[in-house]
Amino acid sequence: MASRFLRTLFCATTAWVVMQPVAHAADELGQQVGTELEAAQSALAAHNYAKAMDAVNAADAVKGKTDYEDYTIAQMRAAVATQAGNLSAATAAYDKLIASPRTPQAMKNQMLKSEATMAYTAKDYPKAVANIQRYLKAAGSDPQMETLLAQSYYLQKDYPNTIKVVKQQAGAAIKAGKTPTESELQMLAASATALKDSAATTHAYVLLATYYPKKEYWALLLHELVVNTKIPASLQLDVYRIRLAVGDVSQARDFMDMTEIAVQQNTPQLALDLMNQGYQSGVLGQGAEAPRQARLKAMIEKAVASKKASIAADEQAAASASNGDDLLTVGYNYVTFGQADKGLQLMQQAISKGVSDVNIARLHLGLAELYAGHKDQALAALRSVEGDNGAHDIAQLWILRVTQPSGAK
Template sequence: MSMKSLRALTLALVAAGCLTVAHAQNVRPEVGKPLQAASELLRAGKAREALAKVREADGVGGKTAAEQLMIDRMKGAAAQRAGDNGTAIQAFESVFNSGKLSGSEQAQVAETLAFAYSQQRDNAKATQWANKAQQLGASSPQLKQLQAYLQSQSGDYAAIAKDSAAAVSAAEQAGRRPAEDDLLRLADAYQRTNANAAQSATLEKLVSYYPKKEYWSALLGRLPRKPGFSDRFSLDVMRMKLATGNLSKTEEFMEMAQLLLQDGYAAEAKTIVDKGFASGALGTGAEAERHKRLRDLAIKQDAEVRANMEKNIAAATAAKDGNELVRIGSVLASMGQAEQGATLIQQGIAKDALKRPEDAKLRLGQALAANPKTKAKGQQTLRSVQGTDGAADVGRLYAILAGQQ
């Protein structure tokens, strides 16, 4: 084989990733010529013809170890592109076991074998080679995806949870946003292993790092079913559904407006009804007149609340406990008067003797977060809310939402 031909073959095979320059320089013409032809056929997209040429080279007698390694590399590449995974596996395993590969080459070949075995649906072998590739330093996104797929196929959700949790933790400790796929796999693994609390915590991370409507929907749908979650936070769940684009049905607008009116949030109820009419969820169909009556009631109650506000504030200030000050302050905040609302809530908290101190802290956090000047303080307050009845959960989610608005 001429030096020019050998150089062309060397460059072609190196470019194709089939071998190193050092390996390509020890080849006889009777081996090199069909390999060169195979390389050219591969570049032309003729993988099966290339594989036939490689077999021609393989038929030469007395091959050296270097020649056999070159043949096996090219055979693996041609077979893989031809869809002959069985031959590719045989060739690449021979390459891997040759003892002639550098550490990075071993990692690359092991990864190739993992994908080849997965194409053969031999998940056990694919997993074996994928793990070996990882141990040798391979870390491509494609390998990680393959490992995640193989784990899911194995049904070993405990292992999936462990690996995904480690990936999420490593990203957070490095100051990076965890990969969305890792969080999704973790949430799914926790769901399949009935680790409900861990799943909810993972969904919180999802909405924090990737605030998509569907992730918020999944989290808010689970929240009311959490053991011990109090019905008094049903309105808060609806508020968060509205804020995340997950409240759109006629009955949802109706229920939310009615709950707001019952709790004294007439201005907010009026806003919700107006949104319902604007979206077409209210004001149409057989219940259209009922919707209009609800709007009229919201308008009437809003006017009454505003007319009596100063008198009610004075009465709440004179009261022995701070419960009414907290309630009125929360109402004012919902009317867009966040600063005055926060002040009243703080006065109510200072009086002490509150029926639900953590609820008061929750409402204070909301009011502070609604004011751009005190948003950070509001988020901090919301995260500090304690309790096992849903107050702490609602506080954390309000804090997340405040950071996204």
Template structure:
């Protein structure tokens, strides 16, 4: 319950009447209860009510102690005192006094179902507001255990866990919420994914962080998110340099080429790996972006472009011989890069067939790299579902699975 909500309820619902009751006592009228209040108690409670209206909460708590000092209090008078104490204590940010009042009302049987949840919410919210996080978490959990479902209380739980350093609980709960959202056909909120990543970063939980980033890419793709994902993949422990070219491909696909060096490095790396057409496309894209062909290095850029044009021509001229040599009956290793090169040249379906033939022959040096290449060729062929299936089959711990996961997200976005 928000600050002052309980106060307003108590002031509005339990207004003191100036009339006298059947035994000469002041009447305390309420939609929730009708209680007889003696004048010596009633004068204090009238003052408390005025203080609550004036937001003088600590003064109200002190005045309630004066009411408590009156001897021979009835059960009804005690109930009214505790109800007002709850309101004053919430306003004062005194969670412990709220608990005292709540427990007294509970013991007296004066707390109903809906009212019970309101009180629990008010107590948890008050503890959270004054940064008593362990107590806030205890009472918020009690609120949910007793049937509450307030989104505000969920926020209290999360904040309390975060402030107390319980990152494991946040990760567990947030992952469960993400899966529940997806099961219900909803996209998890960006804030929820950000919370997961923040908690995972503090807990040094790379798996949870990767999940959050993957979901961000899936539901809220953007240049910056892709840049972070690509950079994070390369920084993972055990990442092999053999997949740097694949990261360049992802940078290119996501619009994250960072300048002259990226276009030059991507082009040369692709050509060296046997992908001349890809290298030429990188150079041409650099020219189209106005990054290459300009300034003092323009001549260098032209030499690179001319070199790539020659490599492409040579690759086309020698393709038939290369294909014949690649069809070695002993293994399919040579067919994998040849098929991907063919796919990049424009014959994507033909490239897919060559890679599939290579995988079928077996005795591969790196089966994960072969599946990664197959997925990329299928992506170029527009076979998105098949590409996703191929990427999912990559399980390597050398960075291949991480790269494949990013390609899979890209492929799913193109379906």
């Protein structure tokens, strides 16, 4: 993945032979050293690396060399060793140049970068990691080298550090209003999958579906939501609902399951709406299970009527409760009964009062706003969902569902 910019980094290497270090009054090459280095440069230009290195060694063997001659020999050794792919010799030469006060800081940084990229190309990933970290400490942030650092960890199967680096890099890009690269996010997903970290895998696919809305990412993402054991029971209905919204529910048992969960959560109108979608799609009302499904629907219709009759009393009881959990449910029921303004106001009051999980509450507020047809308010609520229990990822999927063209999913 890094080959393109690796070539870019290497192309400047031989230029160091002619770069000027910090000059001193007595800086000049003696005839013997100068002759050998000219021979080395000619051989290097002809890609005869063995001959070039022999000439460098001959120059180095000259007795009584000046500091400037030592420095220039190290420059040529670094150039020859780099092009020859001799990692140890190049690193030793660069380290000598980096330690010299003759080398300007900009050149030192470039040499540190080349040490790192050479180690990566040589597949010495532990050394690449050490060299990249050394470079970043000296030169500061560099997105290309940070990507190379993540790749170096990944290729060693050091998945925790891969995730750490990619998360930092992707987060910085997003904060700056930029798009994380697809290859980085793929690496994040692959690392999380290798660690069997369902929450991290889901988060990675959310990012991929957000910035690269391909059908395969949606499919993988929905699969991760289904198998994610860290998602609490209180979010299982929400998993079903986003699956339903993107056309990923086609089995009668799924419609029955989500309907029963909605009843258990004391939202009978939502349960009836979900069941009606099952009938409208032709999934329910067919085969041997049709009578059972009809009985459940009749029961839910009675529950809806009962809830409409009791909702004022439910509101009064919820208002006097110690937290806002019941008031949140009452508000949601008002929304589903067609009293959106009253219901949404109660839900906001519930969140202000304090709820068991504010992020799940914000998610449900966003869904209630969607139910009421308030797209902008729904997006604002969904974007406020945080946390790592799955609510944030489900909210992000709804944001994608609302904002992306239908053909992207």
